[in-house]
Amino acid sequence: MLPDNILFSADPSNDLLAFLNKKNYSKVVVLTDENTREHCYPALQQKLPDHFVIEVKSGEEQKNLETCVLIWKQLTDYALDRHAVLLVLGGGVLGDMGGFCAATYKRGIDFILIPTTLLAQVDASIGGKLGVDFDHFKNHIGVFQQPALTLLYTGFLKTLPVAELRSGFAEVIKHTLISDKDMWDTIRKKSLQEQDWDGLLKHSVAFKADVTTQDPKEKGLRKILNAGHTIGHAVESYLLASGHRILHGEAIALGLIAEGFIARERNMLSHDDFQSIAAYILAVYGKVDLNEKQIAEAAQLTVQDKKNKGNKILCVLQEGIGRARWDCEINFDEVKEALSFYQ
Ligand code: NAD
Ligand code: ZN
Secondary structure, three states: OOOEEEEOOOOOHHHHHHHHHHHOOOOEEEEHHHHHHHHOOOHHHHHOEEEEEEOOOOOHHOOOHHHHHHHHHHHHHHHOOOOOOOEEEEEEEHHHHHHHHHHHHHHEEEEEEEOOHHHHHHHHHOOOEEEEEEEEEEEEEEEEEOOOEEEOOHHHHHOHHHHHHHHHHHHHHHHHHHHHHHHHHHHOOOOOOOOOHHHHHHHHHHHHHHHHHHOOOOHHHHHHHHOHHHHHHHHHHHHHHHHOOOOOHHHHHHHHHHHHHHHHHOOOOHHHHHHHHHHHHHHHHHOOOOOOOHHHHHHHHHHHOOOOEEEEEEEEOOOOOEEEEEEEOOOHHHHHHHHHHHH
């Protein structure tokens, strides 16, 4: 069962209008970046009641307190009271930051998330985590707060650059690998372009919503959503810090293979299942080349992961396809071996 603040929509402007009419907000403000203003805002604009638009620059490097100050300032200039609503139209960057600004403006006004990237639709807009980066730490300042509504419309994906689609798809693959073998069998028969996004989204969102409702503050079960991220996130951080480019989902795809390899070595995952995972992910994402020095240095970052306890590296490992354990402990040598195998 989906929480009742999540709505799948085939007609976002009408559904949004119906919601706003019910709520009777004092003012409506729309937050966009230059891309979502151009590609997504026109689909809503005409039916929206009287409103203001705030546009910020796109990109993770804008997800900081300086941009929040610009947003808070405009909310103040528009004299928004506590009965206003902020409608956040964008990817995960805007969702996290806009939600945070709304949750803190005058101790919190309502916000509506209208995620426009695949990653934001299946992941960032579900689960109530909001925030911004600070002092080189990702999502360092933030709060947990649920939106009044998350409106999901896959039509927005039509204008999304294919690299961004591929990046978000890694989170769909992750959700599937840890929750539903049948879904995996459906996904792996199709290329990225052939996927049925409506069907996949319903599945992926329901899964994440269920997990985060059971464990909203990540005390236990929610850690299962870190599948692929222990190793993937380390490689992503390492490459970005050394001046390389890699999208989050590309790193998570690599992480799912590497962590799958460790699960296979521990006989938690069969050889055939591992092969099926690795072959499909490599076909969609290609390989990220890493030399021996890079492997050792990226592996070292898994040891420093803030989610660890003491010297143990916490990791989610597959138990077959469609199931996983979130409380496994792995060691540095296993990470190095998995990354070397991947090469
Ligand atoms: P993003 O928000 O930067 O969007 C990617 C790019 O696509 C941007 O340039 C954006 O302007 C553009 N764009 C967005 N929608 C478009 C559309 N429909 N057509 C054309 N262009 C479009 O990146 P993202 O991948 O959506 O989100 C990444 C962020 O999400 C990170 O900051 C990450 O920390 C956060 N995140 C949060 C959670 C959470 O639980 N809150 C979970 C995962 C990720
Ligand atoms: Zn992720």
